[in-house]
Amino acid sequence: MPSSSASSKGRIGVLLVNLGTPDSPNTPDVRRYLNEFLTDARVIDMPAAVRYPLFRGLVVPLRAPKSAKIYQQLWDKDRGSPLLYHGLDLQKLVQEKLGKDYLVAFGMRYQNPSIESALQELRDAAVDRIIVLPLFPQYAAASTGSVQEKVMELVSKWWVVPSISFISTFVDDPGFINSFAALGKAELEKHDYDHIVFSYHGIPERHVLKGSHKNYCKLGSCCNSYNKNNRYCYRAQCFETSRQLGAALGLSPEQYTTTFQSRLQSRLRDPWLQPYTDEVIKEMPAKGIKNVLAFSPAFVADCLETTIEVGEEFKELFEEAGGQHWQLVPSLNSTPLWVDAVTDMIHRN
Template identity: 40%
Template structure:
């Protein structure tokens, strides 16, 4: 095997140089069917995401899913695409810029997407060219799960195992317990309440996951519930106001419950006509928040008899969010 390297010089004897790798889920290159087919093929081929026998899933993926889903997904992406491209990538770049400015010129900060571009490998090779000997990996998923954070670990180690000189690594597994992160989320919700009033129900909608993954030991469900509890306590809200739900399920098997869309469909009949919804699992707004939560689920709620529906934006590059992530990174800097 040929290992990737950069020329060795006296810098290896100098004080250590730390690089930061930020990773988010990813995005297609364009909101069209061919781009979505490539993106979904990479995403849905990850065994962390789809835990089915490989041959069986390959037949389903290429025989059914990639023949039907890309066109539908392309239409959804077209509804949220901006002049700067994918919202997720544009916001992630803003976060990268803010973190880099806060950490200073001596700490290179690279951005990689787990699926699509810029890839994790591309971002790591940027850092390699700057001759880092320490690496901090921050997956931008507050709550750990195998299909997200675990998959980032796989991608990082897959690239690093091809390097001749492997840096010291600090992999941040999750940060949902970080007080500054909880404060940033609480601040965003409190600001919303000050503007629109206290909703009858405040839904904390997290990205879904098959129930069998949790049954097999993935801690994601417990981490999501704990996140809701921490924010609820910080805001001093009545326990009956807050609900933890799960969105974006795929396929016919059972996923984590309660489901966000089913919950929204039933709430008006139970007398809850004014709701607000926030998605703490997403560090940046993306298709699942801007289209699914802000539009699709709003329509579902209003058509079911709701009267007020508000989506509270992801933390994105809010100053308090960036301060929370910078504080987290500085723990591992030296």
């Protein structure tokens, strides 16, 4: 018979979290999503007295109708937002892999299903402890950090707080790297490519500098290695993922480029991490690079920034500049290797 201490233990709770998505591609829902997202102090690190009037009063009202049109291109008429349904698929498959000793919940940092509702599901099940996995390979204060802050804020209100651990980064996790490399190899078998682009979501340079350990970060050659001094530097992590993926694909450093996309403002007013993807790819055809395979290794599920921005907008820019073939590697979504990788990360934690 099991001992009383063993039988008293509940399941282990697992919380998978992604960024968020509007409830629909209609302007009011997109506006609601953007208001929550762009007023997060970790995303827009301005004083609240400036942030709220600027973004709720000016930026979001102007941006929401335009974003709604883009979301309409992305939206699946049966399943809705790819970021949501791929997340739910991943949750289901990871639950099946982990078995009855675990309870896997899924939430979004912004909008629905919320982190609060996912945590409540775990709380109601009286899980023994909780493992939180933000689905962002590289740590950034505006993504992983925001999720961690929100989880701690919500759980701090519970009378009984279980043991909680966070998987803060999986930038060089073998399962993550091998999952993306497998998708890349499948695309490389279909076409001859001149070059590989690893395009990561950009963040303001000041975000990196604010988190620099003992002023180690210089936004340059300090990212040539990944070590204890820059293990939470977003830029260093992106370059490390590129190195790991390049090695897994059998590439030399000259065969790939690391770039950053999705900046909100011009670099003259507010510099973001460089080089900028859109500027780099416009110069490639003149250098004889006419066929490019693109990865988005900052994302583990297809979304607006991958499918639309990298897959369509960058393809158009590249072809207008004289490029012949631009192909986006699909994201990990709920592919078997990725399900195995997530399961393994949870087991190791």
